[in-house]
Amino acid sequence: MCINTGTWTPFQTLWPRDSNSRSKQMTSLADDKEVRTKEEVEDITTEDEPEISEEHKQYLIAKHGTYNLVPLPSMNDDDPLNWSNGMKHLQLGMVAFHGFMTTFLTTGMVPVAGVYSEKYNMPTSRIAYLISVQILLVGVFPLIWVPLMERYGKRLLLIISTLGTMCFSLGSVFSNTYGTMMAMRVLQAVLISPGIAVGGSIVNETTFSHQRGSRSGVWAISVNLGTMVGAFLMGFVAQYQDAKYIHVVFTLINFGQAVCYFFFGKESSYNHNDLSRNESNRFKQLRFKAIFPENHITIQKIIYPGIFFSNLRIFIPTFAYSVCFLQANIALNIEIPEVMVGKFALGPQALGLQFLSFIIGTAIGEVGGYMSDKLVAWGQGRGRGPSFRLWLTYPGFAACIIGLVVFGVQIDAANTWNVTPLIGCALAAFGLQIMTSPIIAYCIDMDHKQAGAIVLFITAVRQTLAFIGPFYFPVMYSNLGFTVSYGIMAALIGGLSFIPTLVLHITAARNGK
Incomplete structure (x- = not known):
C-alpha cells in the first residue's frame, strides 16, 4: 500500500524523481564515450530529458528559471510547486511554528515542576509525567491525523488542531487537581500533535529536491527549539506570575495560530490526476471534501509507517537519530528540573535560563541543513548518491x-552553580541539530513518494523512545551518579547510533546510493 502525499506528478514516469538517478545516467554516458559515437550519445541524452511540450518548458522557465526540476511541476499556477517563494515560505513558516508549539507546550511546564510539586503535594518525578505523557502522544497520534490529511487535505484539519488545542490550554488554566491537569495535557497533546509530523509532507509538496534539506531544516529546527524555548520563556512567566498564566500564554498562542491558518493558510495537497478535486478559493477549502477520495482511512493505513522497520536504509538512520534525541535532548532537557532544582535550588526564572545553552547549540547546529544540500549537489556532480549526506552525522555524534x-x-563536580555543565548541553544540542536535517532528508531521499509516511515513522520512533527515558533516568542518577549515567548514555550513542550509521554509509557508498 502506498500513501499518496499529493506531490507526484503525471510526468513521474518520464523524469526520475530521484536526482541521483539522473546523475547515474549521465555518469553512464560519460563512461561510454569511448565506445559510442557522438550521434548515439546525443540520442541517449535527448531520451533522458523530460518529454514535455515547448509551451510547458517556457512556462516553467518563466516560473522557475529552468525546466530541469525534480519533481517536475505541472503547467498550472495552483500546483504548490508553482507557488511564489513568498507563499511557500509563508506556509512553511506556519507549519514550522506549529511543530515548534508541539514541543513548546510540552516543556513549557518544566520551570514550574517545583511549583506544581508543592501545589499537588507530589514528588517532582511524578509531576514530570505531565511533561513526558505529551512526548509520547505527539509522536503517536499523527498516525491518525495524517491519514485524515492524506484524504481531506491539511489546512482545515490544522485549523481544527489549533482551535482544539486552544480549548484544552484554556482548560488547564482552571485545573486545580493533578487528575484534571493530566486530562487537559493529554487532550492538548492529541490535538496539537499533527504539527510535529506534517511539516515533512508540506516541505515535500512545495519544494524541489535541491531545496529539501534546507527547508526540512527550518521545520526540524523549529521542533527541536520548541523543547528549549518553552522552558526558557515560561521561566520568566512563572517567576512573576501564578503558574496558571503559563497556560494563558499557551491559549493565546494557539488562538493566533488558528487565525493565521484561516486568513493566510493555503492547501498544499494537490490532486494532479483529478483537477476537479482541487479548490483554489481559500475560503471554500474550509469544508470537508476529499481531495484524494481513493485514500481510504483504514487500520492498515494508520499502521502503514511500520513497514519501515524492515527497510534498513530508513530504519537505521531513524533509530540512530532517535537514540541521540533521547540522550542529547530528553536526558538533559526534561531532567534538568530534577537535577538543577534538587542540587542548586533554582527558581523558575533561573531554571528557564539554563535552556539558553540548548538554544545556542541548536541554532548553530542548523548549519547542517544548508551543508546537507550543498554536499549532495557537490556529490551528484561526481556520481555520489544520497548517502553523501551522512557525512554530516559524524560531527553530530561526536558533539553529542x-x-x-x-x-x-x-554536574557531579559542582557544589554551587556554574556554567560548565551548560557547555555540555550546548555541545549536545549542536550535535543533535547538525544531524537532524541530513538524516530526515536522507530518509526521504530513499522514497520520495512516501515522504509523509517516512516522517511519521521517524516521529513515532523518536517520541516513543523519548517517552521511555524519563522512567529510568531518575533510577540511573540515584544509583550510578551523573558521571557514570551520562557516560553510559554517551556509550549508547557510540554503539547504537554511530557504528550502525557508519556501516550503512559504507554499504550505501559502495552501491552508489
Whole structure:
C-alpha cells in the first residue's frame, strides 16, 4: 500500500524523481564515450530529458528559471510547486511554528515542576509525567491525523488542531487537581500533535529536491527549539506570575495560530490526476471534501509507517537519530528540573535560563541543513548518491558524546552553580541539530513518494523512545551518579547510533546510493 502525499506528478514516469538517478545516467554516458559515437550519445541524452511540450518548458522557465526540476511541476499556477517563494515560505513558516508549539507546550511546564510539586503535594518525578505523557502522544497520534490529511487535505484539519488545542490550554488554566491537569495535557497533546509530523509532507509538496534539506531544516529546527524555548520563556512567566498564566500564554498562542491558518493558510495537497478535486478559493477549502477520495482511512493505513522497520536504509538512520534525541535532548532537557532544582535550588526564572545553552547549540547546529544540500549537489556532480549526506552525522555524534560526558562530569563536580555543565548541553544540542536535517532528508531521499509516511515513522520512533527515558533516568542518577549515567548514555550513542550509521554509509557508498 502506498500513501499518496499529493506531490507526484503525471510526468513521474518520464523524469526520475530521484536526482541521483539522473546523475547515474549521465555518469553512464560519460563512461561510454569511448565506445559510442557522438550521434548515439546525443540520442541517449535527448531520451533522458523530460518529454514535455515547448509551451510547458517556457512556462516553467518563466516560473522557475529552468525546466530541469525534480519533481517536475505541472503547467498550472495552483500546483504548490508553482507557488511564489513568498507563499511557500509563508506556509512553511506556519507549519514550522506549529511543530515548534508541539514541543513548546510540552516543556513549557518544566520551570514550574517545583511549583506544581508543592501545589499537588507530589514528588517532582511524578509531576514530570505531565511533561513526558505529551512526548509520547505527539509522536503517536499523527498516525491518525495524517491519514485524515492524506484524504481531506491539511489546512482545515490544522485549523481544527489549533482551535482544539486552544480549548484544552484554556482548560488547564482552571485545573486545580493533578487528575484534571493530566486530562487537559493529554487532550492538548492529541490535538496539537499533527504539527510535529506534517511539516515533512508540506516541505515535500512545495519544494524541489535541491531545496529539501534546507527547508526540512527550518521545520526540524523549529521542533527541536520548541523543547528549549518553552522552558526558557515560561521561566520568566512563572517567576512573576501564578503558574496558571503559563497556560494563558499557551491559549493565546494557539488562538493566533488558528487565525493565521484561516486568513493566510493555503492547501498544499494537490490532486494532479483529478483537477476537479482541487479548490483554489481559500475560503471554500474550509469544508470537508476529499481531495484524494481513493485514500481510504483504514487500520492498515494508520499502521502503514511500520513497514519501515524492515527497510534498513530508513530504519537505521531513524533509530540512530532517535537514540541521540533521547540522550542529547530528553536526558538533559526534561531532567534538568530534577537535577538543577534538587542540587542548586533554582527558581523558575533561573531554571528557564539554563535552556539558553540548548538554544545556542541548536541554532548553530542548523548549519547542517544548508551543508546537507550543498554536499549532495557537490556529490551528484561526481556520481555520489544520497548517502553523501551522512557525512554530516559524524560531527553530530561526536558533539553529542562529548557534550553528555562534559555535563555528567561537571554536574557531579559542582557544589554551587556554574556554567560548565551548560557547555555540555550546548555541545549536545549542536550535535543533535547538525544531524537532524541530513538524516530526515536522507530518509526521504530513499522514497520520495512516501515522504509523509517516512516522517511519521521517524516521529513515532523518536517520541516513543523519548517517552521511555524519563522512567529510568531518575533510577540511573540515584544509583550510578551523573558521571557514570551520562557516560553510559554517551556509550549508547557510540554503539547504537554511530557504528550502525557508519556501516550503512559504507554499504550505501559502495552501491552508489
